[in-house]
Amino acid sequence: MAQEATPPLVELKNISISFGGIQAVDDASLDLHAGEVVALLGHNGAGKSTLIKILSGAYRRDAGTILVKGEEAVIGNPRDAKKYGIETIYQTLALADNVDAAANLFLGRELRTRWGTLDDVAMESQTRKVMGRLNPRFQRFKEPVSKLSGGQRQSVAIARAIHFDARILIMDEPTAALGPQETAQVGELVKQLKADGIGIFLISHDIHDVFDLADRVCVMKNGQVVGTARTQDVTKDEVLGMIILGKCPPGAVPGPGAAPLS
Amino acid sequence: MSDATAEVPVDRARATEAGPIGRFLNATELDTRMLGMLGALLIIWLMFHVLSGGLFLTPRNLWNLSVQSASVAVMATGMVLVIVTRNIDLSVGSILGFVGMIMGVTQAQLLPGILGFGHPAIWLLAALAGLCVGVTIGALHGFVIAYLGVPAFIVTLGGLLVWRGGAWWVTSGQTVAPMDATFRLMGGGVDGSIGATWSWIVGIVACVAVVLMLMNARSQRRRFSFPRRPIWAEAFLGAVTCSLILGAVWVANSYPWPVGIVRRYAQANNIEIPEGGLFIAHGIAIPVLIALVVGIAMTFIANRTRFGRYVFAIGGNPEAAELAGINTRWVTMKIFMLMGGLAAVGAMISTARLNAATNAQGTLDELLVIAAAVIGGTSLSGGVGTIAGAMLGAMLMQSLASGMILLGVDTPLQNIVVGLALVVAVWLDTVYRRRVG
Secondary structure (H helix, E strand, C coil), rough: CHHCCCCCCCEEEEEEEEHHHHHHEEEEEEEECCCCCEEECCCCCCHHHHHHHHHHHCCCCEEEEEEECCCCCCCCCHHHHHHHHEECCCCCCCCCCCCCCHHCCCCCCCECCCCEEECCHHHHHHHHHHHHCCCCCCCCCCCEEHCCHHHHHHHHHHHHHHCCCCCCCEEEECCCCCCCCHHHHHHHHHHHHCCCCCCCEEEEECHHCCCCCCCEEEEEEEEEEEEEEHHCCCCCCHHHHHHHHHCCCCEEEEECCCCCCC | CCCCCCCCCCCCCHHHHHHHHHHHHHHHHCCCCHHCCCCCHHHHHHHHHHCCCCCCHHHHHHHHHHHHHHHHHHHHHHHHHHCCCCCCCCCHHHHHHHHHHHHHHHHHHHHHHCCCCCCCHHHHHHHHHHHHHHHHHHHHHHHHCCCCCCCCCHHHHHHHHHEEEHHHHHHCCCCCCCCCCCHHHCCCCCCEHHHHHHHHHHHHHHHHHHHHHHHHHHHHHCCCCCCCHHHHHHHHHHHHHHHHHHHHHHEEEEEEEEEHHHHHHHHHHHCCCCCCCCCCCCCCHHHHHCCCCCCHHHHHHHHHCCHHHHHHHHCCCCCHHHHCCCCHHHHHHHHHHHHHHHHHHHHHHHHHHCCECCCCCCCCCCHHHHHHHHHCCCCCCCCCCHHHHHHHHHHHHHHHHHHHHCCCCCCCHHHHHHHHHHHHHHHEEEEEEEEHC
């Protein structure tokens, strides 16, 4: 690939973190290029979400380095991550249920009038624009997001992530709460964002959701990386073998978590 | 109050699906819960009025009611923010007592020795000292809660004991009196009211502000061509709000000075007292004015500033707020600082009104303040609450208390009724929320 020449958009090197003696992520390395979709796969509890929360600033790593465009990045909290253009759609969506879509979209980045007060109309206006692109039928701008359907809530969370010129987008189980039609919509969105040159991490425990969208897959098991592979070099069954058995196929680059060849 | 609103389909977006009441509520965007509270307050007032043989709904009683509610109402506005973020502050009554003692000592013992007795700056310096102490105590509580991770319940329970003890310690239990003459104006009374003319001016300014705000909101929405309220709904809202404001001013202006004070005033100013007595109106009491200003300022903070937005976001989902990059700890600490400052304002009103600072001042106020906030629709599970609701809640609690005093109900029975009213109010609120939201 041509991208290999330039430094990756983001590179996680030898990341480790433990919670009270449990090694949640152990020496994990992973990279992502501009316009690339990398699927991060593994069982529940494999450490995918934890690894990605380190990148998004929600957790602080015990060891390892993060490079953004080849330079070491200091990420101590979610604000830092956003400064590097890293946006995250969390599995739980992380919406404040009691306020409306606009308030959620701009949470932590509110638009203000020249007197320093909240510019609610401007925020609502932009929310209408971005939501009109993602979910044209969405009309409930004045209601708290707790009253919205799962799909509508999801689109608010997605809108929040893409509205602020994200360069690196993390999607943690983005289709878990969605029906087939909405899942297809998210798929379309991923392709569109990829074409815009955004690097995307797709996290899933279900290979079928992401295999066709991803350029590469990275499989984690018990906090360790089993292996990384380009999707054209491996089959779905081989990836399943990585997820379930930790067995690294010949088409993949083995990681520290790969089961020894027997 | 839940029955009248049960058939309003708030869930649906289209106004056409609603009945006439629903269409009206949709068009005016009125808060049905707030309407319910106003209804409850009105029912309680009418009930006391009938039972007391026409003593309750008199200018005099309503004026007193407003003055008596002021201190708790001020503190309740801060308690809303505290409870919205899923915290609690049990120490406000004790902070009030402690800060009251500090202000008492400052103006009655400390400053007269330095500046001379009756110096015009004394009241201001004493009030500022109180404000500083209140904010500092709040900051201390907030720091322990937000940065050291001790639950607010425990920290402020400790604060309840510490500051009540502190209030005793300031003067070894002695009551401090009298207060500075200017300071005393904050407590209301004949001098601490602004008179008829100024009351009308305040009322008219408030009406103009209401109309301007409605027009501004409308033009803002037009700028972005958002859906707007029908013009009749805007006019209706403006008219109702203005008549409520002017009605309240009229009530305050219908309460005359007592005859004795009028006579002394007339003598001092060489005014002839006409046949049938001279009518000099109290007008709006200064503590009420303070409470209203605090209420407006706090509503502004809650709805129009980033800080207010963060408070509600933290209450709705603390984790999401943190992930959105909000410095939740600092926001929490600021909330408690604000609460401490408001407790100091409450202390100003109540020491000025009593014309003394005692170490027992504000005892059990924390419970009244929490009850006012909760009756006013603040949810203990966080994320929900309004400043205006809490102030109405304070008014409602005070109405129950003074209504029963008018009826000559024994104190223990008063407590029983207020306690039951609190539980019933929250139960009704729960039913309402389950049906509507």
